Amino acid sequence: MFFLVFPVTAALIWSTAQRTGLYDAPFWATTRFGPARGRLAVDAAGRGRVAGVATVARGDAPGARLVLAARVSALWYFALCLPALVSAYLTPHYSIPSVSRQLATLLADVAEPIGSSGVDGLFREGRLHYRTVHRAWPAARPGVMVIAFNFWDPDGILEREYCLTDVLPLYVSPMYFRAHASFVPTSALGESVRIYRRRGADGCPR
Secondary structure (H helix, E strand, O other), X not given: OHHHHHHHHHHHHHHHHHHOOOOOOOOOOOOOXXXXXXXXXXXXXXXXXHHHHHHHHOOOOHHHHHHHHHHHHHHXXXXXXXXXXXXXXXXXXXXXXXXXXXXXXXXOOOOOOEEEEOOHHHHOOOOOOEXXXXXXXXXXXXXXXXXXOOOOOOOOHHHHHEEEEEEEEEEOOHHHHHHOOOOOOOOOOEEEEEEEEEOEOOEOOO
């Protein structure tokens, strides 16, 4: 029975600590929150294990106690998640499909493969051809680049040879940026998808 109780208890302790601001680390280890910061999750699991053993060891009606614990846990978790769920349904933030459709419309005139950095998943809508550009420019540079998040360009080729023509806001959960300190939000929604076209002879249009 304690194998049912201790993971639920650990998850509830972590959820409560995170949503109340006592502990802001994600559930799984990341580049910022490694094993040292993950000790609370381990401690929570330990507390949950003790709670499970106590539930089994206590007396007369373990089945009834388990049912009561399950009901209390469900209500507790529902109370923690309800504010986030309501706001997500009232003002839906999941914007990847809409941005993908915008991208397919904006770049419908591009015949050659489009350079993609951090946005491969946005090419699902439409039939645009793309190739990933990561940490090294290809010998034949693409006429159009679509970029999100950080872009490795130590030689400044993007700024020197391309023009920023469109910016599409894309919602990213604030928890992502808290877990990845190297990423900085570029828009009010979290991240911007930037479209660059090769600079013409007359420079960049205003």
